[in-house]
Amino acid sequence: MKKNVDVVLFNPPFYRFFGSHNDKLAPTLGYLANYLSKYDISNIIFNADFSGAKKYWSLETLHENYKFFIDAVNGKSSLYFEVIEQILSFNPKIVVIMAGEPLIPTTEWGNPFVGSNFSENLRELGIFTIGIGPFYSLDSKRFSYAFDAILAGEPSVKIVDIIKNKKKGVYFSTLKDKNILPEFKNIFPLKQNTSLVLSGVGCEGKCSFCLCGKMFSKFTKKTKQFCERTVVLDIKRRKEKVIYIGDLNFSGYSLNRLEKLYNELKIQNVKKDLVVESRVDTLTKSKAEYFKLLNIKIVKIGIETLNADKLKDFKKNISVKQIEETLEILKKYGINYIFYFIIDSKTSIKDYENIERFIIKWRPLYIVPNLLAYDLESDYMYDTEFSPLLKKKYGIDKKLYKKFLNLQKKNNPTVGKII
Ligand code: SF4
Known part of the structure; x- marks a missing residue:
């Protein structure tokens, strides 16, 4: 009962x-x-x-x-x-x-x-x-x-x-405590996946398509980092061997922070594989070295588009050159990656072909092609990032969308793995 x-x-x-x-x-x-x-x-x-x-x-x-x-x-x-x-x-x-x-x-x-x-x-x-x-x-x-x-x-x-x-x-x-651990003592149903850990909150990016920037400027204000000892305790007590750190930009942390996390993992004798999210402009060679030490196996990267004008429109503040330089670094350290792309009204067959070539070149584990969604100024009632209604609204040809999905299929991602 x-x-x-x-x-x-x-x-x-x-x-x-x-x-x-x-x-x-x-x-x-x-x-x-x-x-x-x-x-x-x-x-x-x-x-x-x-x-x-x-x-x-x-x-x-x-x-x-x-x-x-x-x-x-x-x-x-x-x-x-x-x-x-x-x-x-x-x-x-x-x-x-x-x-x-x-x-x-x-x-x-x-x-x-x-x-x-x-x-x-x-x-x-x-x-x-x-x-x-x-x-x-x-x-x-x-x-x-x-x-x-x-x-x-x-x-x-x-x-x-x-x-x-x-x-x-x-x-x-706003969340103020730096030592708080999420409590999962009383959950229903019992066998849930507890692999998602946060080591910090917030992203200072101002990408036009993303709710994070809006949440950040209104509520978070300053990126928060949980105390390293607490983060590692949290990782340690999870039953899963692969831990997904859900922070919005893990490479945004300083080398000092990454070093403290590494030391704490050693002190608490924690050996787990990690998956993180990162912006390419903050992922330097020295940080990749720490990523390797921290046992980070996969980095999720929001590339969004390979079109320079659209990157500008999205206020992503990165260039394709920066993306490729970062991928080169990750490759050198044997770290895998997952790419996120955005499909919108301006996405053309040429964009698709560029992305296809890019994927053949860099061989990500998965790619996630998301439709641009959740414009709070519009009626977003039926929005999702895979909505046929948005596809129609953007005038995206069925065959083109299918090509993006097939691209994904070749790389075999599933909803469970990408969340
Ligand atoms: S960097 Fe990522 S999380 Fe941050 S605002 Fe841009 S898309 Fe959102």
Whole structure:
């Protein structure tokens, strides 16, 4: 029998509406669990996107299954009933609903409209709801009707005040503790993937297409780094042998910081493979040397485009020359890489051919071709980075999009591996 709790920290289904799943536990929910437990507020993290399947459908299948997602955004899916039944089994007074991970807003972790639908249903059942996530933070006016309260920004101890006093409204929140560990003691379902660790928060990039820059300028302000001892403790206690450090730009840290992390790994005798995200303009030869020492096996790189004008439009502040120089360095140190590209209204067959040549030359482990999505000034209700509606809006030829997907297929990525 399930234990009753005061609060359910809830990650609504997202990929499950497309027929797939996301088994990774979100750091934000772990930090919130830590704060609540400290104040004796019983809680459970419920990841309703979990299925436990080992295989993942390709982006192409998700793209083809889009009609199910549109229904879900419109509130029509039996999954709402199934998931709410689970939530009610915990008998909570309050449910915190996360739509998108506010600490890693580059990743599709949820849809804010689906989160709002859950919230409205739960409120009808007399449950107090709190929304958290990048969309509720940056576009809170649009969603405040659906929630009792919104925790705008990052997870913090502010959640305790809102919960204890059932405070209504929108509250700004920033994560201040440098020694906090996400708490995953009480999770449902039990067998979730806990490989995602954060060693710091924030990205000072101002890329026009990315929600991180917007979250950063409004809430984070200054890149935060968790204390090295805490980070390594966190890595050590995870059961997985490969740890994905979800920081938005791991190579942005100083050599001193990388050295401290390396020393701490030695002190705590931790030997795990690491995967990190990095910008090419901060990944120097000396940092790659530390990457090797830290046992970093894969670097995820947002290349976005090989077109110089578009790199400028995207305010990415990198050049193709810089990208290739960095890849040369990584190759020299035997570190693998994954590339992210953006497809938008200006993407042409010539862009595709350049990317294809580039991939043949550099042989990444995977490539992820994402459609430009989530322009908060537009109606982003049905957006995802693999949306057929966006493909149509951008006038992207079906065959061209398919070529991008096939390019991905050749490299065999799956949703599970890229999240
Ligand atoms: S470098 Fe740009 S794309 Fe990457 S996380 Fe920062 S703002 Fe986003």
